[in-house]
Amino acid sequence: MKAVVQRRYGSAVFGDLDVPVPGKGEVLLEVRAAGVDMGVWHLLTGKPYLLRFLGFGFRGPKSPVPGRDVAGVVTEIGPGVTGFEIGDEVFGTCEGSFAEHAVAPVSRLARKPEGISFTEAAALPISGGTALEGLRGVQPGQRVLVLGAGGGVGSYGVQIAKALGAHVTAVCSTRKVELARSLGADEVFDYTVADFTGTYDLILDCGGARPLSRLRRATNEGGRIVLVGAETGGSITGGFHKSIGALFLNPFSSRKFVPLMAKELGVVFDELRVMVEAGTLKAPVGKVFPLSEALDAVDHVYSRRSVGKTVVAI
Ligand SMILES: NC(=O)c1ccc[n+]([C@@H]2O[C@H](COP(=O)([O-])OP(=O)(O)OC[C@H]3O[C@@H](n4cnc5c(N)ncnc54)[C@H](OP(=O)(O)O)[C@@H]3O)[C@@H](O)[C@H]2O)c1
Incomplete structure (x- = not known):
């Protein structure tokens, strides 16, 4: 073959x-x-x-x-x-x-x-399943921020957060703004023009470029920052550097960092199938x-x- x-x-x-x-x-x-x-x-x-x-x-x-x-x-x-x-x-x-x-x-x-x-x-599978796992527990009306919203995980993150009834803010570069809008984001920040503002109940961090301190300041009391991945950490630890840092910060804050490792299970992919067939995910x-x-x-x-x-x- x-x-x-x-x-x-x-x-x-x-x-x-x-x-x-x-x-x-x-x-x-x-x-x-x-x-x-x-x-x-x-x-x-x-x-x-x-x-x-x-x-x-x-x-x-x-x-x-x-x-x-x-x-x-x-x-x-x-x-x-x-x-x-x-x-x-x-x-x-x-x-x-x-x-x-x-x-x-x-x-x-x-x-x-x-x-x-x-x-x-x-x-x-990987991108959609990761977004689904990262957004578990989101309640209708909550404010969700998706960083890297025009990429693989982020583009599903916008749609799934919307399907869960959240108010969704997307952050991406200029070329991806239209995609983020078309996927249902309520608000889109083109970070090449101006970075995002406001505070959120959940941040899905698929872009990785912003420091943990910036993410924590943008999170509401009791909120979560789901660390999906980053390409900014260098060749030894890569995106894991943020998860390692989060271990030290979590005990001191009510805003929790949640390092994510998607499980890639058929049952999760079946949930994606149901959403696609229902027309809530593309x-x-x-x-x-x-x-x-x-x-x-x-x-x-x-x-x-x-x-x-x-x-x-x-
Ligand atoms: N935890 C897990 O289980 C899991 C699962 C899948 C993926 N991941 C990881 O999560 C991250 C996102 O995955 P993905 O498939 O969504 O990637 P992707 O398709 O490349 O999307 C990532 C987006 O982040 C933005 N970005 C901002 N700063 C960046 C930088 N310095 N380098 C690269 N991209 C940057 C890019 O958008 P702009 O160009 O608009 O800035 C890009 O569209 C990756 O690091 C990936 O390895 C983790």
Whole structure:
């Protein structure tokens, strides 16, 4: 099969590999589309280095194929799998979706939403699931601030916070303002013109550039600052530097920092399916690349040129 092949951190090529075999609790998918997010860049480069100590592979990546968001069709069932059949259209996460075929654990899959394309479905799992987990507990009428609102997680964050009945303020750069508005934000700050003002019950920090002190000042008494990720912390700790700082600040404040590590579960993706089918969530697909240009797709995201979600179609 054709695939992006990655044996070491920092080097990947478009080439050929054997079709993988599903193990216990897994299915083989004919991949139709693979979503791209910053996590793919982290696993391609092995940076920040802290990742290597967190079980993602010390000397090189555990999976020879990058790509994690996936949408496709089940073509083979592994031992012990129930609830899925050959021919099912599914979406979720796996290790190695930048390929014509990929093996996925069924615990990380859900049925593809009716009425959307595989390309849209592949744009949902990691970013949409992360936003959903980060916004748990938001009540109608609360004020939610989404930093990085024109990116992957943020674009779902705006929609999900709106669906929960919150008043949503989005923060992004100029090129992403229209997208943030179209997703339902009540207010949009283009931070290249003026930074956001006001205070909030929950801040979903997907942009990462603002210091913890700034975020805490912008949070109401008893509110939460959900730390989704940042690309500002350097090559050793990366975005984790904010979570580490939060550990020291939390005991001294009623405004809590909540470092988030999305669980990537099929049950969470099924919640996204329900929202998509109900019309309260859409996958804001930006640019679509062919498999042979999957590495360009990663660069597109890494260099912050993407507006909404970038997807590789196979
Ligand atoms: N915790 C988890 O489980 C989890 C899950 C998924 C992703 N993440 C992490 O969360 C972060 C957001 O993910 P994403 O997929 O939404 O990324 P994304 O699509 O690149 O969006 C991030 C947005 O943040 C803004 N931004 C502001 N300052 C930035 C900077 N210095 N570098 C890069 N972007 C900056 C960018 O918008 P403007 O250009 O408009 O400023 C960008 O659109 C990433 O760090 C990612 O690794 C964490």
